[in-house]
Amino acid sequence: MQYRCPKCQSPKIMPISNGNTVAKPVVPKSLVILIPALFVLLLLVVLSIGLWIFSDGAGSTIQIATVVAFVVCVGAGIMFWRDLPDFKISMQSFMNANKDWKCRECHHEWHVQ
Numbered sequence: 001m002q003y004r005c006p007k008c009q010s011p012k013i014m015p016i017s018n019g020n021t022v023a024k025p026v027v028p029k030s031l032v033i034l035i036p037a038l039f040v041l042l043l044l045v046v047l048s049i050g051l052w053i054f055s056d057g058a059g060s061t062i063q064i065a066t067v068v069a070f071v072v073c074v075g076a077g078i079m080f081w082r083d084l085p086d087f088k089i090s091m092q093s094f095m096n097a098n099k100d101w102k103c104r105e106c107h108h109e110w111h112v113q
């Protein structure tokens, strides 16, 4: 199984669903938590820095929120780290279950045996 276009070697490939529904990979809950938590953390950090620069420091609410967001990120990160092997297997079986692929670069379509 190759994850590249056989024509132009681009990794930008996507599965084509031709009627038969292919099971989607199981996305671990930790990843669902981790991604928004990282965004929130980033936002809070930017906000804190902005407040430090433009006023006299971030308020305690923002500081607490930043710490909470950081703890959530670390927790979700550890959970995701533990979920990662299962996620990889799930992702791999999804890739293998998909037989029809299309390249987003050159629009080449091919079928995997």
Ligand SMILES: [Zn+2]
Pocket: 005, 006, 007, 008, 009, 010, 103, 104, 105, 106, 107, 108
């Ligand atoms: Zn291609």
